[in-house]
Amino acid sequence: xxxxxxxxxxxxxxxxxxxxxxxxxxxxxxxxxxxxxxxxxxxxxxxxxxxxxxxxxxxxxxxxxxxxxxxxxxxxxxxxxxxxxxxxxxxxxxxxxxxxxxxx
Amino acid sequence: xxxxxxxxxxxxxxxxxxxxxxxxxxxxxxxxxxxxxxxxxxxxxxxxxxxxxxxxxxxxxxxxxxxxxxxxxxxxxxxxxxxxxxxxxxxxxxxxxxxxxxxxxxxxxxxxxxxxxxxxxxxxxxxxxxxxxxxxxxxxxxxxxxxxxxxxxxxxxxxxxxxxxxxxxxxxxxxxxxxxxxxxxxxxxxxxxxxxxxxxxxxxxxxxxxxxxxxxxxxxxxxxxxxxxxxxxxxxxxxxxxxxxxxxxxxxxxxxxxxxxxxxxxxxxxxx
Numbered sequence: 001x002x003x004x005x006x007x008x009x010x011x012x013x014x015x016x017x018x019x020x021x022x023x024x025x026x027x028x029x030x031x032x033x034x035x036x037x038x039x040x041x042x043x044x045x046x047x048x049x050x051x052x053x054x055x056x057x058x059x060x061x062x063x064x065x066x067x068x069x070x071x072x073x074x075x076x077x078x079x080x081x082x083x084x085x086x087x088x089x090x091x092x093x094x095x096x097x098x099x100x101x102x103x104x
Numbered sequence: 105x106x107x108x109x110x111x112x113x114x115x116x117x118x119x120x121x122x123x124x125x126x127x128x129x130x131x132x133x134x135x136x137x138x139x140x141x142x143x144x145x146x147x148x149x150x151x152x153x154x155x156x157x158x159x160x161x162x163x164x165x166x167x168x169x170x171x172x173x174x175x176x177x178x179x180x181x182x183x184x185x186x187x188x189x190x191x192x193x194x195x196x197x198x199x200x201x202x203x204x205x206x207x208x209x210x211x212x213x214x215x216x217x218x219x220x221x222x223x224x225x226x227x228x229x230x231x232x233x234x235x236x237x238x239x240x241x242x243x244x245x246x247x248x249x250x251x252x253x254x255x256x257x258x259x260x261x262x263x264x265x266x267x268x269x270x271x272x273x274x275x276x277x278x279x280x281x282x283x284x285x286x287x288x289x290x291x292x293x294x295x296x297x298x299x300x301x302x303x304x305x306x307x308x309x310x311x312x313x314x315x316x317x318x319x320x321x322x323x324x325x326x327x328x329x330x331x332x333x334x335x336x337x338x339x340x341x342x343x344x345x346x347x348x349x350x351x352x353x354x355x356x357x358x359x360x361x362x363x364x365x366x367x368x369x370x371x372x373x374x375x376x
Contacts, residue, residue, distance in 0.1 A: 007314020009284075015344030017351065022343055046239065072304065076278040080249035086218045093139075093181050095245035 056098035107354035109133040111320035128334040132171040136210035147191040150310035175209035183223035204366040209239025232264035252279040302336035316370040
């Protein structure tokens with residue numbers, strides 16, 4: 001590389017009214033959380049809860065309530081392909097949303 | 105409010121979208137070359153597509169007095185056919201002097217294959233040889249983290265690449281710090297179902313700062329929203345950020361990156 005790596009910028013100063021972030025986000029995010037619950041109920045009702053994507057979703061949920069920060073990053077990582085080498089051949093144009101472990 | 109749409113696939117949108125974007129404050133739109141939804145069977149398909157990007161689409165946008173720029177490449181979704189990829193890459197140099205071509209993009213990876221990697225390296229060589237800006241697509245969903253690592257590694261290993269002239273797009277919470285730490289610009293794509301929502305995009309800016317970051321809609325023929333950048337402005341405004349703060353993120357930042365290409369102008373004048 002022809003120039004030195006640079007650090008990301010400093011975090012921005014958050015707006016003074018901190019309570020507003022709950023007021024703005026709570027109801028829309030509440031709805032999304034209930035969608036997750038309903039989806040997991042639905043795949044059980046249909047008898048397909050063992051699909052590797054549903055397994056990955058249940059595993060990801062543990063990050064929501066473990067009290068640790070960076071939940072979004074950790075959930076995205078939990079869905080990700082952990083391998084590091086390029087694949088020999090393509091398995092199709094589309095991704096599926098969760099890494100499929102060998103044999104799953 | 106003013107903003108730049110730095111990544112929109114306008115060939116797949118209607119003129120209603122151009123009108124809505126201009127009404128919302130869009131000052132320029134930039135269109136990377138991408139997958140048409142089907143695999144083109146010969147280099148002639150790309151020849152026609154590049155003519156659409158460099159001739160016809162700027163004229164369509166001009167009816168709304170909206171400057172239209174583009175980037176050229178063969179998209180990674182069509183990079184498995186190495187012979188076709190080479191033919192397309194050989195075609196590009198003759199088009200780089202067109203007045204609205206900003207650089208090489210959106211190159212990158214789709215399923216992280218060896219052939220995609222080879223075509224990525226060919227594109228990087230092309231960009232370096234012709235001193236072009238680079239716009240990088242990172243893979244979708246479960247492939248993004250691995251693909252972003254592979255892409256940043258190959259860019260870092262190339263002695264001719266200046267990271268300040270490279271934007272790595274479609275970052276999310278698990279890839280943005282790697283991109284910024286290595287000196288690249290980061291693009292946050294706002295999609296209804298995948299990539300980032302406006303609230304998550306603003307979260308990333310709060311955490312990583314507002315330097316070397318832009319937002320885009322990447323609107324195309326799929327589920328996408330050409331007004332997602334102004335909607336992210338509304339999210340910033342609702343949280344209490346100033347007009348100057350918002351302007352830096354959605355206008356000044358993309359202008360700063362894009363102005364590294366002297367052809368990028370707003371209102372007939374160099375934008376930098």
